[in-house]
Amino acid sequence: MPSPPRRPVSRRRLLQASALALPGAWALAACAREQPLSGPTGGGSSAGGSASGGATSAPAELQIASPTNPVKWPINPGNEPIASGLEPEANATLRLYNYPDYLDKAVIKDFQKEYADYNVKVEYSTFNDYPEALTKIRSGSIPYDVTFMSYNYMARLVYGDLIRPLNHEYIPNIADVWEEFQNPWYDQEWQYTVPYVIYTTGIGWRADLIPEDIGARPNPYDVFWDSKYAGEIAVLDDDREVIGMTILRDGGTDVNTADPATLGAARDAMLEMLSLSQPRVTISGYTDIPEGVLSLSQCWSGDMITGQSYMPEGVDPSVLRYWSPPDGRGLVNSDFLCVLKGGENPVLAHHFLNYMLDSDVSLKNFSWVGYQPPLRSLTPDSMVADGYIPENLAGAVVKPEWFEVGYPVLELPPEVEAEYQAIWQQFKAGA
């Protein structure tokens, strides 16, 4: 739709008038000096235009890591790694900050037992999504020691001086990790992070509620545009996952695109999805699908594995299905663990990272959270045969070679992220 000529001045008058209508201090707003109008381009946020008002003296742009542009992050002065050979802090409370249900509580208990000599207590706090986590970590109100993050926040974590570089001597277990994760593109020489789990984004469903084999469709993503399943399905409550999936469905491959045409087409397709299949927007597919509240949902590979333990009585877990592109050309990502600078127990935090990379611990955690760690001892080809994953969920195994061909969700420049947010907001407003 062509936009009619704007008349910003009269509109501002109107706004000022409405500000005047309020008592007290806001009356002053009317006297506000004339601001040059930095027209927000649909994206809404004034990220670009507001630099002058910003509190931070930011560089023009964030450095963004990608498989084709591996980054070795700087170590800011005053943020050197801890010295070698230190004893873990005694009587400490190790504060973990993570998604809910994303770490086995039994593993935490084991860690406390293992470090009983130091009288260690572990506190597990949760966030709903990364933006919330980043805000709380930046506020510094709670001295979290360790957090679980994704690389699409890496530049901001380093830039904001929020994480602590690692002293590798405390983390010998890194040797058990897949080679590509010992020098990942998002953190060359693993200066700040150790890998946690790897996952694909795909489609999960209950075969007894959805009689067709979704994976056999010419384009399985089309199921979200199929009015046959209206009211029974959901997409993830995550802007990047849904926009990325829509781009892939329409034949694109750049899920981090800044191209307005591609993003505009994705937005239109998402609005079409709303009217056709009326999806719910939630990340609770790992309980909703087993319970039959949803028949099918976009979900992460770990969701259906962990979903087996949420089956209602009388329903066989073998009805669960998971599909992601079998050639790995879908959304393939990984999360990492890092030590926060604001934490009070950096040595213990290093020990915890090392503990989580231990093969036995990692396997125990995997069997509970359903998300696969990139461990040498866990061969993807034999995971079904070894009984880690049932036959019906074989599609949820993540293969190492997929990291060569899959599409990672990368960090975006702030102004591009604003575009994604605007699309997401329009989608969620149901317009």
Place this chain on the structure above:
Amino acid sequence: MGDRSTRFLWPILGLPAMVWIALFFLIPLYVVFCVAFGTVDPIFRSPVPIWNPLEWQFTQVEVVWDRLFGPDNFYLPAVLRTLLYVAIAVVACLIIAFPVAYFTARYAGNYRGLVLALLVAPFFISYMMRMLAWINLLQPDGLVNTIITLGGVVPLDINWLSGNPYVVVMGLIYGYVPYMLLPLFAALDRISPSLIEAARDLGASGFDLFRRVILPMSLPGIVAGTLLISLPMMGDYFTSDLLSKSPNTAMIGNLINLSIVAPGQAGQAGTLLILVLLVLLIPMVLYTRSNARAEVRS
């Protein structure tokens, strides 16, 4: 001496409330304004409030205005949807609550206290818990479907929780009906029985009695109840979040909630909040004015 002490007594007694309002309403409201008219951190996209009103910027307001009334007005459907849901819910609450309140006020006799206590009982359980209970009832294999299908005999497969607008409105009605009941009861209770008898003696039919005596005299209760429930309903987001989770039932509250959690959009959340506040202020002012006038008259 006595005069002086009472002159200070009442302001001193009012002080805690004043401090309370300043600390927990006025100052937070000012912060909302500073965020709404502030800027955004260019890297983290977190809100950077501008504390000095002279430097307030209106870029965020422009964005919200555009999304409401501009060419790309995708906020508008949610706003209209909210108004529609609230209107239906208010009318339904009135229809449900009025007879109950009338019965309690006029005919409950000795059981009045008990009936009132039972009516207020839902207050003791939090709104959130009551909505969670509905999720259980409305699940595909929940009690509601079991009853409707007579235990699975009738082949009906209704998924209530699939983003159904009727379920959201039902949730609103269920959640807010007690708040409508109490003001209605108070108003109906105040109607003197002799007025009703007088109307009857003068030949008023049942309908006339209702239309010309009871309804006008219970109007303050109706207005109070309507305000009392429509104000929180306007900002309600968790009814839609819990019972639907679908964008197709998103309300203004959901827009605000979404803007708060999305990076870089706290200012828009603040602006939306101010807009809702401004719109809701109008009926509040009208109500207090009409109340004040009624008091002067009496």
